[in-house]
Amino acid sequence: MRRPFVAGNWKMNKTNREAISFVSELVDEVSVFKRCEIAVFPPFTALSDVVEITRGSNVEVGAQNVYSADSGAFTGEISPLMLKAIEVTHVIIGHSERRKYFKETDEFVNEKIHSVIGKGLKVIFCIGET
Template sequence: MNKTPSEARAFARDLIKIVRFSGDTKMWVFPSFVSLSVVKEIFTGYDIVVGAQNVHSQKSGAFTGEVSVPMLKDMGIDHVIIGHSERRHIFGESDQFINEKVKSAISGGMNVILCIGETLDERQSGKTFDVIKDQLTKDLEGVKIEDPQRLTIAYEPVWAIGTGVVAQPYQAQEAIAYVRDQLRKIYPDMAEKISCLYGGSMNKENCQELFLLPDVDGGLIGGASLKLDEFIEIYKIATKFC
């Protein structure tokens, strides 16, 4: 919940003035709902995906304040983040509700970035792998995909989000390697082609060592993405190592 539409407009304009796109590295930007149309218009003609931060599971109905898949699709938005830790832990979204959202988004023709990850208590209790397995199993239950690009998994340890504490490279690698192992069981023919991202206090100082990890395909950038110069620097590093 950052940047007014006018601030988002200025950020987007400055971004395309400065950034130089190269290689196969993709840039995806997820503004708040009120800024989606503004940013989408500015990025028209540029190789930047604009996506939404959330979506409801129902197509329409008495759900005041919510946004549906058809609404987003009508705006030309076909990427969406589902299950972000803040949605789970601040707004109480359950795995069942997240599963309904994923099904609705996929069946509605959207590409889903599914966020998973453990809390500090869960990590300290040695439950990291149990949480990852449980979330992936429940969130993707009954979810059919024909194209691996329709699904991206973002591992975001809750204890590293907005805290300035980043997972050590070995922690990120072992967690995302485990994600990949679980994906092999769910989507045996596609697991190797499903992108896995790391999220959690990633910045220009630590992103290179994370991008170099064998199972990390990119980053889900939080606070650092609000700073134009830092976000561009992260993108430059990603073009070299992702």
């Protein structure tokens, strides 16, 4: 039987300092929860710091977005390989905000999913309008 999955998408909230403070407390608070998988999805700027703080804990770290290519002229994007290199474990793909504000299509979402799975990362696939 699959363990329950509890996650928090921080969206565009928390500076690095705030993220470090928050996740430091969170790691201590949730250390007793062994029957569920726990993940946080901080902004990109805090990923490395949060990964470092959660290392050895039961809290995993995910990215809120990813690009499907491994490298190239894609200004402002981050690849699955880059996420893997900093030990991110999950990626949110298909979020309604990405579809609405950035016009991400089902086809592009599919490319992202295949790219992320191919790199051994776990996909949090969002389905629906909200």
